[in-house]
Amino acid sequence: MHPLLQERIGEQSLLLGNEAIARGALEAGVSFAAAYPGTPSSEIALQFFQIARESDLYFEYSVNEKVALEMATGAAMCGLKTMVTMKHVGLNVAADALMTLAYTGIAGSLVLVVADDPFMFSSQNEQDSRWYGKLSGLPILEPSTVAEAKEMVLYAFDLSEKFKLPVILRTTTRINHSSGMVTFGPLQKRITRGEFHKDPFSYVCIPSVSRNLHPKLLDKMAKAAALADESSWNRIEGDGRWGIICNGVSHGYVSDAIDELGLFRRFRILRVGFSHPFPEKLTQRFLEGCEKVLVVEEGEPYLEEAVRSCAHKIGLTLPVHGKGEGLFSRLYEFDPLMVKQVIAAF
Structure with missing residues (x-):
């Protein structure tokens, strides 16, 4: 069988x-x-x-x-x-x-x-x-x-x-x-x-x-x-003032990086697994507790654009970093070391 x-x-x-x-x-x-x-x-x-x-x-x-x-x-x-x-x-x-x-x-x-x-x-x-x-x-x-x-x-x-x-x-x-x-x-x-x-x-x-x-x-x-x-596929982890929003395999890279860097208390993570329709209300609640946000996603700035839109709708001016600032590329796939280096310098 x-x-x-x-x-x-x-x-x-x-x-x-x-x-x-x-x-x-x-x-x-x-x-x-x-x-x-x-x-x-x-x-x-x-x-x-x-x-x-x-x-x-x-x-x-x-x-x-x-x-x-x-x-x-x-x-x-x-x-x-x-x-x-x-x-x-x-x-x-x-x-x-x-x-x-x-x-x-x-x-x-x-x-x-x-x-x-x-x-x-x-x-x-x-x-x-x-x-x-x-x-x-x-x-x-x-x-x-x-x-x-x-x-x-x-x-x-x-x-x-x-x-x-x-x-x-x-x-x-x-x-x-x-x-x-x-x-x-x-x-x-x-x-x-x-x-x-x-x-x-x-x-x-x-x-x-x-x-x-x-x-x-x-x-x-x-x-x-x-x-x-x-949805339980979209969840907030941690309660720090610096936010990270991620999806797919990037979530594992982010979790490992924060663990290795010992930054549990500094960061909160929004993991997005149910990505369309985008969870706007959950994201807005997440952003309200953040001083700045890093978006970690392979490929195009799909989440990044949605996050910026959410922040704009509720009048938040916090910086949203990702591909737009060149911290991450739209090219190729990510790896754990790359993600760790960006988070360490964030």
């Missing part, structure tokens, strides 16, 4: 990040998975391919990312739990379907895993997929560890089912290809047969229908924003 199909509730296992994501999907009861392989996402699809050979999970390698998303969408519109995986540049291929899918919604649940590749280890660019959250109006979750990757998949399926929307799980190479201890939970029974109910006023996006669907999407995002403010 494939190791990820074994129940082993409460036991721990050393898993690759991509294996942890696959296990999370199995624990959530995923019944349909599709993928177009591409590093750093490929091992997720490989697990599903192997598991489908000895279980009732349906899996396919699709001809491209758009087709993979459309296949998963069809199953999700029949009420099934579905997952589609791809690398960051593949999301460009799937974007045509994704933008309208945000309007139509789904009957079941759909988690879209997109693996970004800072430093371009195996890619032609290092685009930051978080902007697709704003562009499409869909929730984005970002794990910071391998163990979180598994747990966040479970949450992503619940979130998708709650809002009847696809949820984007955005990872990076250091999450996908790191190994970590993962605690196994129970495997939900898969529901493998669904039923499609015609709903032309949701699924047929002619202009007159889409005009009604867009306000509904905005309403869902407003509710998701309130949820992000209270």
Whole structure:
């Protein structure tokens, strides 16, 4: 039996990040998975391919990312739990379907895993997929560890089912290809047969229908924003007067740096894991207790721009440092030493 199909509730296992994501999907009861392989996402699809050979999970390698998303969408519109995986540049291929899918919604649940590749280890660019959250109006979750990757998949399926929307799980190479201890939970029974109910006023996006669907999407995002403010994936750690806001793998680098530098009492950390819609109210509460803030994130200044906006809205003039001041670069990936040096000099 494939190791990820074994129940082993409460036991721990050393898993690759991509294996942890696959296990999370199995624990959530995923019944349909599709993928177009591409590093750093490929091992997720490989697990599903192997598991489908000895279980009732349906899996396919699709001809491209758009087709993979459309296949998963069809199953999700029949009420099934579905997952589609791809690398960051593949999301460009799937974007045509994704933008309208945000309007139509789904009957079941759909988690879209997109693996970004800072430093371009195996890619032609290092685009930051978080902007697709704003562009499409869909929730984005970002794990910071391998163990979180598994747990966040479970949450992503619940979130998708709650809002009847696809949820984007955005990872990076250091999450996908790191190994970590993962605690196994129970495997939900898969529901493998669904039923499609015609709903032309949701699924047929002619202009007159889409005009009604867009306000509904905005309403869902407003509710998701309130949820992000209270989510355990967005949390404040410490009570110092100097703030650090971080996401993804950067959270581990920040925590290690503060530990090694012995700066627990000086800093407070806002870890952002539910990054779109951005947790504005939580961030504003965090900023009100800070004298200055450092934003630590790989890629584009996504969090940094959101933090500056939050500060402006409540009239705070505290300095927000990050890529804008050149402390961090928009290029390549971070490493623990780089983050430690910036924090030590902050």
